[in-house]
Amino acid sequence: MKVTIAGGVHGNELIGIYIVKKLMRENFWLKDIAIDYLLANPKAIKECRRYIDYDLNRSFSQEALSKDSHIYEYERAKVLKKRLEDTDFLIDLHTTTANMGITIVLSKDDPLSANIAKILAREYENVKILRWFGTEEGNFINSCVKSSITIEVGPVCQGVLDASIFFNTLKVLKRALDILRKDEKMDEKVVCYDIYDYRDFPREDEELAGMIHPEFLGRDYQLLHHGDPIFLRFDEEEIFYEGEPSYPVFINEAAYYEKKIAFCLAKKNML
Ligand SMILES: [Zn+2]
Incomplete structure (x- = not known):
């Protein structure tokens, strides 16, 4: 199984960026799982901006992917779409300035993604599940893969790190990988927000x-x-x-x- 861990889809959301950098540096790996570490928007990360020309996480529409453009993120989306072709599961790390604790965002109806979110929500008191099946979700990076979760953590300012949130996010991320590796399943129902x-x-x-x-x-x-x-x-x-x-x-x-x-x-x- 190949899992991609993405940080920096938004270049000013530092927690995901530095978690990915830390794990890369430590060469963190797990038996039975191939991990691909992805810093999704390198230009925006360098400038500590959400994006250069357009929100990368709204740049995966069929239209954006099918035409040549001068929009940096549209071109970047094409590269990422290719890179994610053989990814079985995507974990995309984001932060929010809202007081949302650790929120597992699901952007499509997929049993594997839902199963992981449910196990995490049952085990950790501050983890909530949010389903966002809106009209724009087809433009998210998650649309490139069959199964994925977005881990959205806050409150944290843009361009700022927070040590407690950093390590809580890392703990939940590692547990998500563990669930994938062991193929754990859960049947009971848990609360989610739509x-x-x-x-x-x-x-x-x-x-x-x-x-x-x-x-x-x-x-x-x-x-x-x-x-x-x-x-x-x-x-x-x-x-x-x-x-x-x-x-x-x-x-x-x-x-x-x-x-x-x-x-x-x-x-x-x-x-
Ligand atoms: Zn974000």
């Missing part, structure tokens, strides 16, 4: 007109009710949530300001 919608910040003529409400900040995975405060405008007016009870995630994620996402809404389910 993203179904998102909210943008208040804006006036495209310009930001407010921020995440201080009472809402950091409350990822805590049930949000109709009428709870979510935004505080620059003129100090509060804005309250309208909608069905939901679990918010990616609250105030720095990289999503440009995507016009202030937070995502998820439903709790069993997987």
Whole structure:
């Protein structure tokens, strides 16, 4: 079995980058598994930027992969698609500025990926499973392989390391490899969260007109009710949530300001 461990799909998410560098340097290997270490966006890593021209993790669409372009990430996506051809399982390491602990993101309905996520969620209290089967997920790097998990950890600033989060992530990553190696299976159901919608910040003529409400900040995975405060405008007016009870995630994620996402809404389910 060949497993690819990817860091630096986003060049300013240092934890994944330095975990990959550490394991490469230590020549970390496991019996019965071939590990390919991948620093996915070397130019962006060098500049400590999320991307150079376009988000690499939105550059794997059929359209992006099929045409010549001057977009660095589109060209890089073609190289990575080839490199991942014989990968059986991809573990993609990311960080978030949101207070999401260790989140295993599943971007497609695949039993092997789900099985690993479930075992991790059962064993570690701070591990949650988030399914993101949206319209954009086909453009993720995960679309190149049949089975994969994304390990999304936070809160940590872009361009910054955090030792506790670093070693917790490493522990979960090594356990994921162990599960793959031993082909462990789990039948019982565990809680998972399904993203179904998102909210943008208040804006006036495209310009930001407010921020995440201080009472809402950091409350990822805590049930949000109709009428709870979510935004505080620059003129100090509060804005309250309208909608069905939901679990918010990616609250105030720095990289999503440009995507016009202030937070995502998820439903709790069993997987
Ligand atoms: Zn990322």
